[in-house]
Amino acid sequence: MLGMVQKLDQKLPVANEYLLLSGGVREGVVDLDLDELNVYARGTDYDMDFTLLVPALKLHDRNQPVTLDMRHSALCHSWLSLRLFDEGTISKWKDCCTIVDHINGATNYFFSPTKVADWFYDSISIVLSEIQKKPQRGMPKVEKVEKNGTIISIILGVGSSRMLYDIVPVVSFKGWPAVAQSWLMENHFWDGKITEEEVISGFYLVPACSYKGKKDNEWRLSFARSEVQLKKCISSSLMQAYQACKAIIIKLLSRPKAISPYHLRSMMLWACDRLPANYLAQEDYAAHFLLGLIDDLQHCLVNKMCPNYFIPQCNMLEHLSEETVMLHARKLSSVRSDPAEHLRTAIEHVKAANRLTLELQRRGSTSSIPSPQSDGGDPNQPDDRLAKKLQQLVTENPGKSISVFINPDDVTRPHFRIDDKFF
Numbered sequence: 001m002l003g004m005v006q007k008l009d010q011k012l013p014v015a016n017e018y019l020l021l022s023g024g025v026r027e028g029v030v031d032l033d034l035d036e037l038n039v040y041a042r043g044t045d046y047d048m049d050f051t052l053l054v055p056a057l058k059l060h061d062r063n064q065p066v067t068l069d070m071r072h073s074a075l076c077h078s079w080l081s082l083r084l085f086d087e088g089t090i091s092k093w094k095d096c097c098t099i100v101d102h103i104n105g106a107t108n109y110f111f112s113p114t115k116v117a118d119w120f121y122d123s124i125s126i127v128l129s130e131i132q133k134k135p136q137r138g139m140p141k142v143e144k145v146e147k148n149g150t151i152i153s154i155i156l157g158v159g160s161s162r163m164l165y166d167i168v169p170v171v172s173f174k175g176w177p178a179v180a181q182s183w184l185m186e187n188h189f190w191d192g193k194i195t196e197e198e199v200i201s202g203f204y205l206v207p208a209c210s211y212k213g214k215k216d217n218e219w220r221l222s223f224a225r226s227e228v229q230l231k232k233c234i235s236s237s238l239m240q241a242y243q244a245c246k247a248i249i250i251k252l253l254s255r256p257k258a259i260s261p262y263h264l265r266s267m268m269l270w271a272c273d274r275l276p277a278n279y280l281a282q283e284d285y286a287a288h289f290l291l292g293l294i295d296d297l298q299h300c301l302v303n304k305m306c307p308n309y310f311i312p313q314c315n316m317l318e319h320l321s322e323e324t325v326m327l328h329a330r331k332l333s334s335v336r337s338d339p340a341e342h343l344r345t346a347i348e349h350v351k352a353a354n355r356l357t358l359e360l361q362r363r364g365s366t367s368s369i370p371s372p373q374s375d376g377g378d379p380n381q382p383d384d385r386l387a388k389k390l391q392q393l394v395t396e397n398p399g400k401s402i403s404v405f406i407n408p409d410d411v412t413r414p415h416f417r418i419d420d421k422f423f
Helices: 002-009 087-096 113-133 178-184 224-231 236-249 261-274 286-303 322-337 339-364 384-396
Strands: 019-022 048-059 067-069 077-081 097-101 107-111 141-148 151-158 161-174 202-206 219-222
Touching: 002 113, 019 224, 048 113, 048 202, 087 097, 087 107, 087 113, 113 141, 113 151, 113 161, 202 224, 236 261, 236 286, 236 322, 236 339, 261 286, 286 322, 286 339, 322 339
Parallel strands: 048 161
Antiparallel strands: 019 048, 067 077, 077 107, 077 219, 097 107, 141 151, 151 161, 161 202, 202 219
């Protein structure tokens, strides 16, 4: 499909490099705004989900001029000027740019995330229409195509399974941005496990703007490629705690918009930097880690402070109102007072989605394609043993916090609490 999009108007690079991530945008695999996304439910709408980053521009040549213009943007965001590019590139993408005329007569072309997303959706729609006119045997069935903000969501029927692909047009870079250089000077949990070259092999601009930014011009820096490498260094018990925490709190805290799964992922990476490696390597500490993530999340909320892992001077929660903070802090306090019950509820939701998936597969096909999220198969799914361990920890440690603060420079102050409830 993407090959046919490239042939439409030759805008996409001929030799492109896609990044396919397990989990959809709603799962927090990329730092994108979720408020514009339609709600899809596992089991009801899809069985497996992925995110596909598709470079519209691939700036991998060291001799290529790159003009990241951060003068108008909040930290971790940028405009992208094409004014130093060759005439061919400007001519090709002019209809996807906002144009700014300067007093001196010069014209500047800024690559527009919204216009690129509009072009991409239109191109994909044309191509899929052509594909559906001449269906070929074995081709996946296109069940849904929707534009959600700057993301194109496609659900494909493959046998009796339904695959959700969130396709994101991006700008791809080799190397590392100057704004994140200081991060490389610090000590990190992955030191000695993977090379610096693997971590800083490239970054992206994704189509998302800051809280007060201009949607038509502003892109967000994304280090998704680096995060894939860092994930290799995270213990399985911490990943289990992360998945469980995400299952518990994401729907609970989704309205009004405040906390996304990506914030939780950032807190997990900070915890890896902060805590001793031998502690994080404990195989039976998933419950400890889960309580720690909940406490860190509460601390971040109350202080309206969640630093971006790669650009720590960028606070991803500074725009939250006091009203929103207190509303979510109260919700999180109820989770922290009885995390086992909330985890069991999340597990039941997963099992219900699995049963629905299996039922739909039985109706749609006699072939025995296994459910991608079957009850016994996914090591990342929270299970009841973790819930029981949680209950034991909470009972044995009344009113005590299991974690330390997200701030690596200050682990001295206790969490503040009222009547043994955490805030």
